[in-house]
Amino acid sequence: MDLPTVLVTGFDPFAGNDINPSGELARRLGELGHPDCHLVADVLPVSFTRAPQLLAAAIDAHQPDILLMLGLAEHRHALTPERVALNLADADNPDNDGDQPAEAPLEPHGPAARFTTLPVKQIAHAIDAAGIPAHVSLTAGSYVCNAVLYTALGIAEQRGDHGKHAAAGPDGSEHHQPRLRAGFIHVPATPQLGGDPRFTLDELERGIRIALTTILGTPA
Structure with a gap:
């Protein structure tokens, strides 16, 4: 059985900071992978x-089954x-x-709003149960994080709700796109940015890995 493809994204530094934990997490996850999926990663500009x-180009290139976007709050x-x-x-x-x-x-x-297709309550509960503070947030705000989530959920809507469907390729032939489940997690600042000492990059990685395992274990 083929493993699902998961695309994880983060962001470049912004607002005068030298690092952005979301981008660092995406790079680290892309390098180390995950045993239950084919994991690829991309870092987006804060634009x-x-x-x-x-993001749309990365989705076209990787054809993910799951898209998990990360950003800094x-x-x-x-x-x-x-x-x-x-x-x-x-x-x-x-x-930027x-x-x-x-x-x-x-x-x-x-539409005025689009809703995530990931199990946010289960994700937050699983992370919090592991001793890492987590809770569901209502909206992704109105900055670039929200913009990429809105875009991704629009692409997910176009792909439909049931399995794979055929779409026309550049040469006019049909190819099949996987149904896309997409969502976003904001991560807190790491100590390098003056954040809570509990939230080291290692601890944030552990939380995101728990999120991925939860998503992969939840039926589409």
């Missing part, structure tokens, strides 16, 4: 324009799986390209 485009004190992505770009600070949208839709004709 309202480029991050969704590069510096002032949180837990790992927080996100339930909802909003059709909203509203930035308190510019992104200098863009600072205000109360703008991500997709002018898109």
Whole structure:
């Protein structure tokens, strides 16, 4: 039986920081892998324009069954799986390209919100039960993290809810795309960023691995 393909993404540093734990986690997971899946990783720019485009390209390239996106929430004190992505770009600070949208839709004709297709309550419970603080968060905010989640869930909707379906390739031939389950987890700051000493990169990796095991063990 073929192992499922999992794409994990994180982000580059932003807001003047030298590191971003989400990007470091993605790189580490991509290098070390996971025994129950074929795991690939990508690190996205903190850019309202480029991050969704590069995410869509990575999904096309890897054809994942599961997409787990990671981002940094510096002032949180837990790992927080996100339930909802909003059709909203509203930035308190510019992104790494200098863009600072205000109360703008991500997709002018898109739905107001899209819901994750990952089992957020089970993920949070499993991480918390392992001694790593975790709880479900309602929305991914209105910054670039939210933008990539909204984009990914739109792609998941296009692929449909039941198994694999045929789509036209560049040459006009049919190819099959796996159903995509997608979601987002915000991680707190590590000690290097002035965060809680409990949340070392090793501890965050342990939490994300628990999340992956939970997702892989939950029927699609």
